[in-house]
Amino acid sequence: MTKQIKLSVLDQSPIRKGVTPEQAVQETISLAKHTDQLGYHRYWVAEHHNTGLLAGSTPEVLIAHLAGQTQNLRFGSGGIMMPNHSTLKVAENFRMLEALFPGRIDLGMGRAPGTDRLTASVLNPSNQFSEQDFIEQLHDLINYFHDRGVPGTPQSKVRAIPQVSTVPAMWLLSSSGQSGLFAAHFGMAFSYAHFINPYGGAQSVQMYRQRFKPSEDLAQPQVNVALFVFCSEDEEKLKQHRAVMEHRFLQFEKGAPVFPIGYEDVKDIEYTQAELDRIAYNSKRVITGTPDQIKAKLTTLADEYDVDELMIVTITEEFEDRLRSYELLAEVFGMKA
Template identity: 35%
Template sequence: MNTESQTQSKSLKDIPFSILDLATVTEGSDIRTALQNSLDIAKLADEVGYNRFWLAEHHNMPGIASSATSVVIGHIAGGTKRIRVGSGGVMLPNHAPLVIAEQFGTLESLFPGRIDLGLGRAPGSDQLTSRALRRGPGSDGQDFPQRLEELQNYFHPTSSSSMQVHAYPGRDLDIPIWLLGSSGFSAELAGRKGLPFSFASHFAPDYLLPALDIYRSSFRPSEVLDKPYAMVALNAFVADTDEEAHYLSTSHKKQFLNMIRGRFGLMQPPVKELDWNMQEKAIVQNQLSYSVIGSKDSVREQLERFLAQTGADEFMMTTPIYDHQARLHSIKLLGELMNK
């Protein structure tokens, strides 16, 4: 599929920008501060004009404070006015579909017209943590299509449904469901069901273009969408100069480097040089290849290339920067590109 030819008339001003947040806990800080920082970022994103603010479910990771995702969504939605708030995503195999329907039905009742439900099929954790979450031996994501159908039926029971249990709140509420993925499985499922699709290219870049092709070629119009809608996730580090932006990005690169080495901890301050070997450097640079780094002008050019390459309908930006004020500044600079 020639996505570039499809986007010749599309420019950055046509593309909504959104934010993916993990409520990152930085070295020298704590979880309470991380959650307050997330609210600060969401408020700025709301004012500047970003479309969505999503939070991701991860477990047993000391540097991530968004494990109770629906609770944090309520915290963010309650402190903002306009921006959509949702999950990017809830890992459905970790939960009973009824519980998710009730949680997001409650959120939608509290903040009508502002809640998104993004779903993933990965555990968001290691095997020991998965068992602690009470996931059964068969909960490996293979039954994700059945769980998804069950969840959809809680919101809008079909005439053929034999369900005698109902979600209150949740039933008859129009909560947008997104499928998230880093492979072709969710792309194909999202296409068949006519749902919007978001690809995690910010950490899994290699399969992005094939997954987008699978999604678009398998798409069937539904009551939700009449044509495909694909969101692409990017890491974004924007500063007043290219040099400063690259410096700020080293905190995130160091996180990935530590993951390669089997270490998980809090985000650390940026450094002038990373202590890595050639193999580690190649792995990190490949995994983070869908990143925009630089001044506002440099990032504009990079985003235009990504748009031409992917034909994205929306960009989801994650901004893993150690210093809170630098992160706010990055989000503000990035937001200035939306309307220019």
């Protein structure tokens, strides 16, 4: 029997060409309401800094607004970049969200800064980009959520306010296996970023499951996979979408200035052989197709990872195409509004 695949949303609040950041945030609100009505499972918003491409810098603020505008979706961070933040403040932000929306909040966390090193050093001047610091943050966070402060330290008397009876679901986000091992050790859920690194993810998920230790918050391993997806009934739109995404990936890899682009900006570019090789390498980060094609592609990927939840990241040149893509996915997967 084929397992039922849940679909969720990862929204980075992309700033389209010719659109202001204010409009990008309004599009996030519209998309959240739209996917709530379509029957999507959860909706995560991202943390990025010092970029003209993405407007989402404060997930905790967006989550509070979006959850209040919707009925059914779980809301969370995809993710909070822990090295940028005080652990206590993260605990308090998400305890407040739990107080407002009990049972609907996910705290997704990452090790990366979500920006360049200079900006990261401004966000948190004491940031050492240390793996050990990250591990200690996770340990302290769990203790704050369970009103234990930080045992064995002067901070043992510190409590995360408000003290509420529920704990947000804790997820670690990663595009490699390392954070999967941390998630397994701490008994947290694991989200693999296929849209960043489409190679080795199934092995990372398998290792997480094998090494998972049940915790007071999660008894069984829980996994989802995030990937770029675009579904359209128009083959020409699918071709143009891939062309734009291919160019965007190259610009990121080169460290070149990045700004919103459209198909007209890239359609006549002739790539070198080295660039074509990178385009081929990155091609697995994006899955596109018509409604007839997309279900088989996504089901195959879910089977490869052995997961029953996919987090869909969709960035399009026209907002209406983005809304329609999520509609088509809901239809082909038989989601109930």
